[in-house]
Amino acid sequence: MADFPALQTAVEIGDRDTAVRITQEGIDEGVPPEQILKWMTDAMEVVGGRFARMELFVPEMLIAARAMKGAVALLEPLLVAGGIQPDSTAVIGTIKGDLHDIGKNLVAMMWKGGNIRVVDLGVNVAPEKFVAAAIEHKADIIGISALLTTTMGGMKNVVELVRSTPEIQNVPVIVGGAPVTPEFAEQVGATGWAPDAASAVMKARELISAYQKGAAAAG
Ligand code: B12
Structure with missing residues (x-):
């Protein structure tokens, strides 16, 4: 064994x-x-x-x-191994100034397994890069990872830039990483938070579904 x-x-x-x-x-x-x-x-x-x-x-x-x-x-x-055609797209990256990527990579893997196409921007990702990729790939969700208390504040910059960019202003933003709490997620204006890669799949699917319904209703 x-x-x-x-x-x-x-x-x-x-x-x-x-x-x-x-x-x-x-x-x-x-x-x-x-x-x-x-x-x-x-x-x-x-x-x-x-x-x-x-x-x-x-x-x-x-x-x-x-x-x-x-x-x-x-x-x-x-x-x-999901085996089914992806029905949505996620953009994910580790926030600017932060080089930790193990947790982010696990979330990306689990999302792929959950039928989400994943565009992984890597580490040290500036807010503008998240936004440009979300527009280019017509993202249904944006995921941000942070492992340092000194970099997690940068999540707010991404959320603010997303909300002020008309093409993607309603796209949900999910945040995570060891120091990121649900309270912090709310404080920075994120749409969601998950503590680990397994629950990140459920949470992302829930947020994507609400977003796609909203987008369909808006025509
Ligand atoms: C490995 C490691 C490193 C490696 C990273 C290698 C790599 N390629 O990732 C290296 C050596 C490069 C590194 C560097 C540093 N590190 Co470091 N590192 C760690 C360590 C030991 C493990 C991190 C890890 O991989 N955990 C395992 C993964 C699976 O867990 P996770 O990342 O939390 O991810 C899970 C969840 O959080 C969640 N999640 C993660 N991201 C996302 C995203 C979304 C959208 C969602 C929904 C969920 C989610 O799901 C994941 C899977 O379940 C941690 C200690 C710790 N306990 O976290 C310190 C730690 C994060 N590092 C720390 C520090 C201080 C540093 C340095 C500043 C050290 C230095 N003096 O240079 C540098 C910073 C470099 C930089 N600019 O980023 C501190 C941070 C303290 C703080 N208060 O901010 C920690 C906590 C160590 C400590 N106890 O002091 N580090």
Whole structure:
């Protein structure tokens, strides 16, 4: 049986090969990808705690992230397998000044699995870029990720720019990331918030459906 506690340790210490091997074992044994993923997100919590206590530093955080990304790549086809034609489009990115992308990538994967076409703008995305992409791709939802308390305020700039751009002013904006709370989401004027990638699918589908009905009613 795949040794998942060892998977968590491997991500914590940045042992990519072991993380990839155990993940593959879990997949071969038919363990649900969400369950495998949980061991890795728990590892990131541990790494974050150690960083906060100055027991490790940025390079160690970076190799832990690489180990997780390597293992997540194996899970991606399983998480993305929706099989039905997408019925809506999402634009997603990490806010300007912020380089964290693991959580954003997971949300993008789960959305694809939920029949949403995803245009991923990457990290360090300026408000103007969110808006330009939403217009170009006729987005039904815009997703913004932030992991730093110093960058999360930038979400307000995106929401304000979206609301003042006629072509996309009613497009829902969903926000998330470890420091982002429902209260904060409301404060910046976002349409929605979700705590993790699985609930981000349900929330996005709900917001997209309301938006598409509104757009159809408006003709
Ligand atoms: C890995 C990591 C890094 C890596 C990132 C690599 C990468 N490619 O992403 C590197 C080494 C680059 C890094 C750099 C830094 N980091 Co860092 N990092 C982390 C760490 C350990 C894990 C983050 C992570 O991947 N978590 C796992 C994912 C799955 O969780 P998640 O991102 O929260 O996403 C989930 C939900 O939040 C949600 N979600 C996420 N996005 C979205 C979007 C939408 C629309 C929705 C609906 C939901 C949603 O769904 C996701 C999946 O379930 C965290 C600690 C932590 N506990 O978060 C610190 C942490 C975020 N980093 C921190 C810091 C301070 C930094 C640096 C400033 C360090 C430095 N001195 O240079 C730099 C900043 C660089 C920058 N400009 O962005 C602090 C932030 C503190 C704060 N108050 O802001 C943290 C909290 C560590 C700590 N405890 O102090 N970091």
